[in-house]
Amino acid sequence: MGLDGAGVVEAIEKDETRLTVGQRVVVFPNLTCGRCEFCQRGDDVLCTRMKLMGEHVDGTFAPWLSVPAENLFPMPAHLDFVQAAALGVNYLTAWRMLFSRAQLKPWETVLVFGVGGGVSLAAMQLAASIGARVIVTSREDDKLQRALALGAHEAINGRTEEVARRVMALTDGRGVDVVVENVGEAVWASAMKSLVRGGRLVTCGATSGDQPPADIRRLFIRQLQIIGSTTGNALEFKEMLSYIQRRQIFPVIDSCYPVENIHDALDRLECRGRMGKVAVTFHGG
Numbered sequence: 001m002g003l004d005g006a007g008v009v010e011a012i013e014k015d016e017t018r019l020t021v022g023q024r025v026v027v028f029p030n031l032t033c034g035r036c037e038f039c040q041r042g043d044d045v046l047c048t049r050m051k052l053m054g055e056h057v058d059g060t061f062a063p064w065l066s067v068p069a070e071n072l073f074p075m076p077a078h079l080d081f082v083q084a085a086a087l088g089v090n091y092l093t094a095w096r097m098l099f100s101r102a103q104l105k106p107w108e109t110v111l112v113f114g115v116g117g118g119v120s121l122a123a124m125q126l127a128a129s130i131g132a133r134v135i136v137t138s139r140e141d142d143k144l145q146r147a148l149a150l151g152a153h154e155a156i157n158g159r160t161e162e163v164a165r166r167v168m169a170l171t172d173g174r175g176v177d178v179v180v181e182n183v184g185e186a187v188w189a190s191a192m193k194s195l196v197r198g199g200r201l202v203t204c205g206a207t208s209g210d211q212p213p214a215d216i217r218r219l220f221i222r223q224l225q226i227i228g229s230t231t232g233n234a235l236e237f238k239e240m241l242s243y244i245q246r247r248q249i250f251p252v253i254d255s256c257y258p259v260e261n262i263h264d265a266l267d268r269l270e271c272r273g274r275m276g277k278v279a280v281t282f283h284g285g
């Protein structure tokens with residue numbers, strides 16, 4: 001198991017020029033083939049033979065990991081291993097959604113659904129860091145309070161408030177430029193109704209169901225865009241790491257366990273109160 005990871009380079013092939021032994025590195029999670037149509041045109045994120053660690057090959061819950069050199073990148077200098085490991089999946093996914101796919105700009109407003117989730121939390125932090133106005137939703141007040149403390153500008157409790165109505169009130173009846181969501185059916189109607197004319201909805205998941213009403217009339221009359229996204233490519237990962245370092249952004253860590261207590265870590269994943277990454281450490285660090 002395990003898809004995120006960071007550590008120290010112990011050994012590399014003799015002809016490796018980009019990495020050095022002893023270097024602190026973070027794992028880029030996608031093992032792409034380099035040969036299919038999509039890899040060859042530079043869209044390796046669409047690779048037809050992509051393998052994921054912990055799914056198709058052994059994962060990162062291990063004291064030692066063997067990966068292609070191109071899957072390792074120098075860690076942002078201000079982060080420790082746990083913080084750097086947290087960047088691999090959630091922050092990369094959020095980065096591609098916001099900046100490559102939805103083309104979010106600093107003067108725009110973005111609505112992020114389910115800010116208690118890892119990608120949503122990363123999207124909130126990254127969007128706020130470029131200066132965009134960020135509205136978040138959650139069904140739990142403590143997570144909304146935490147998001148506000150971490151940089152969100154407005155918070156909506158989806159359990160007690162009608163999200164689209166509140167969004168319209170917060171934006172003087174205009175709506176938001178971008179919606180980031182991965183909840184699916186439970187919020188889709190609210191997401192569509194919250195968009196300004198010409199707005200963009202970017203999705204990377206469907207945890208509550210994947211067959212919401214399409215609302216096609218609203219889609220074409222208001223000229224909305226629905227954009228699918230998942231993970232990110234190596235260039236986006238490299239750019240994201242540079243940005244995280246330059247802006248001194250710290251990923252949110254919920255808790256950290258030595259591998260001897262890994263069952264406690266897995267239990268923690270299922271706790272409702274969890275927010276941010278649950279980390280497992282090896283070799284005492």
Ligand SMILES: [Zn+2]
Pocket residue numbers: 032033034035036037038039040044046047048049050
């Ligand atoms: Zn490929």
